[in-house]
Amino acid sequence: MRSFIQPRKKRLLDKMSSLWLGFIILIAIGLIVFGILIHYKSSFYIKMLDNLHQKNGTALQKVKSLQKEIGLITMQGKLQQEVVETNRVLKESIQNMFDLIPDQITLTKVVMKKESLYLKGYTLNPESYTLLLEPPLKSIFTQTKVKFSKDERGRTVFESFSTIADQTLEDINASE
Amino acid sequence: MQVNDKTLKFTIFMLAFLAIVMAFVFIFVIPSIKEFKLKKAEYYAQIKEEKKLAQKEQELQKELEKLKKKYSTALEGFKQDFDEKAFLEMAKKYFQNVKLTPKETHKMESGLHIYEFQADFSALTPVKFYQFIDSLNQMKNIVKINFPVELDARNRTIALRFNMSVYRLLP
Numbered sequence: 353m354r355s356f357i358q359p360r361k362k363r364l365l366d367k368m369s370s371l372w373l374g375f376i377i378l379i380a381i382g383l384i385v386f387g388i389l390i391h392y393k394s395s396f397y398i399k400m401l402d403n404l405h406q407k408n409g410t411a412l413q414k415v416k417s418l419q420k421e422i423g424l425i426t427m428q429g430k431l432q433q434e435v436v437e438t439n440r441v442l443k444e445s446i447q448n449m450f451d452l453i454p455d456q457i458t459l460t461k462v463v464m465k466k467e468s469l470y471l472k473g474y475t476l477n478p479e480s481y482t483l484l485l486e487p488p489l490k491s492i493f494t495q496t497k498v499k500f501s502k503d504e505r506g507r508t509v510f511e512s513f514s515t516i517a518d519q520t521l522e523d524i525n526a527s528e
Numbered sequence: 529m530q531v532n533d534k535t536l537k538f539t540i541f542m543l544a545f546l547a548i549v550m551a552f553v554f555i556f557v558i559p560s561i562k563e564f565k566l567k568k569a570e571y572y573a574q575i576k577e578e579k580k581l582a583q584k585e586q587e588l589q590k591e592l593e594k595l596k597k598k599y600s601t602a603l604e605g606f607k608q609d610f611d612e613k614a615f616l617e618m619a620k621k622y623f624q625n626v627k628l629t630p631k632e633t634h635k636m637e638s639g640l641h642i643y644e645f646q647a648d649f650s651a652l653t654p655v656k657f658y659q660f661i662d663s664l665n666q667m668k669n670i671v672k673i674n675f676p677v678e679l680d681a682r683n684r685t686i687a688l689r690f691n692m693s694v695y696r697l698l699p
Contacts, residue, residue, distance in 0.1 A: 368534070368537065368538075369537065369541070372541040372544075372545070373541075375545070376541075376544065376545050376548055379545070379548070379549060380548055380549075380552060383549070383552040383553065383556065383557055384552070384556065386557060387552075387556040387557050387560045390557070390560040390561055390563075390564045391560050391563075391564075393564055394560065394563045394564040394567050397564070397567035397568055397570070397571045398567055400571055401567060401570055401571050401574060404571070404574040404575065404577075404578060405574065407578060408574060408577050408578055408581055411578065411581035411582065411585060412581060414585055415581060415584050415585050415588060418585065418588040418589065418592060419588060421592060422588060422591055422592055422595060424638060424639075424697075425592070425595045425596060425599055425603065426595060426599075427638065427640075428599060428602045428603055428606050428697060429595065429598065429599030429602045429603075431602070431640075431670070431695060432599070432601070432602030432605060432606075432670055432695075433602075435670050435671070435672040435695070436665050438672055438673070439661050439664055439665055439671075439672060439673055440661075440665070442661065442673050442675070442677065443657075443658050443661040443662070446654060446657065446658070446677065446679075447654075447658060450654055458681075459679075459681065460680070460681040461678070461679070461680050461681065462677075462678065462679040462680075463676055463677075463678050464675060464676060464677045464678075464679075465675050465676040466675045466676075
């Protein structure tokens with residue numbers, strides 16, 4: 353058997369296969385382009401993020417330094433107020449202490465501590481001290497102890513120690 | 529037979545197509561989208577943080593200015609160098625004999641320096657001591673008188689002894 357027509361050149365891929373292949377390549381290219389686009393967008397955000405991280409880092413440092421400065425200023429302000437208040441209280445304590453001393457009593461030494469008061473001086477007699485100075489001292493302090501003696505000129509010398517803590521006259525003498 | 533060939537080809541191409549699409553989607557597209565979403569969310573979080581920090585900075589700046597105004601005297605006081613001679617000159621207005629003995633210096637982490645002194649003064653009346661304390665609070669330096677305060681009668685004067693602290697802030 354012989355054919356009367358010359359055989360056509362056989363295509364590598366038939367029409368349908370070419371269509372399929374083209375379609376697959378097209379879709380693959382589409383997906384790659386989509387992926388690249390997304391990746392490009394991500395890179396944009398990454399770049400922006402780098403700048404933002406840097407900017408926010410600087411801002412955070414600034415905030416921290418401001419907080420530190422505020423803390424320091426507040427500390428100074430409060431400390432100054434505390435100092436003024438302490439000086440005022442000290443002045444009032446000394447004023448109040450002198451207000452307690454009656455005319456019959458002459459002071460020769462005063463040691464004023466935060467929680468105690470040591471007084472030494474002359475009194476007309478022990479009764480004057482007991483009547484005039486002891487009651488106000490007892491109203492302020494929790495403990496008041498007194499010692500009487502005579503000096504070389506025969507005057508009555510008193511030594512009193514008053515405290516709001518558990519201390520004795522010997523304690524203050526020892527601390528001196 | 530020809531129909532069967534076409535069906536087989538169609539099935540093969542369809543499977544190949546699905547396999548390639550799936551491969552591209554899982555290997556290339558999904559991770560990219562995930563990363564994109566993550567970076568986008570992080571970006572907006574940072575934008576939010578930026579606004580928050582700017583607002584905080586503004587608030588703190590305002591507070592700082594307010595505090596600087598409120599405590600201007602104190603701030604000036606902590607900056608002042610302690611001039612011992614000038615201090616003794618001022619003390620002479622109230623006392624006869626004035627002597628200041630430097631003791632310890634405490635240095636804090638914050639830069640605060642506390643200079644301790646022992647003061648030995650003599651006055652004619654306790655009133656002078658009250659006046660001196662009042663004038664201390666008007667001084668440029670921050671000076672605190674500490675307990676114990678000792679008053680000793682000597683002849684016609686009162687010998688005063690007390691410790692005092694001078695505060696200074698050094699950078």
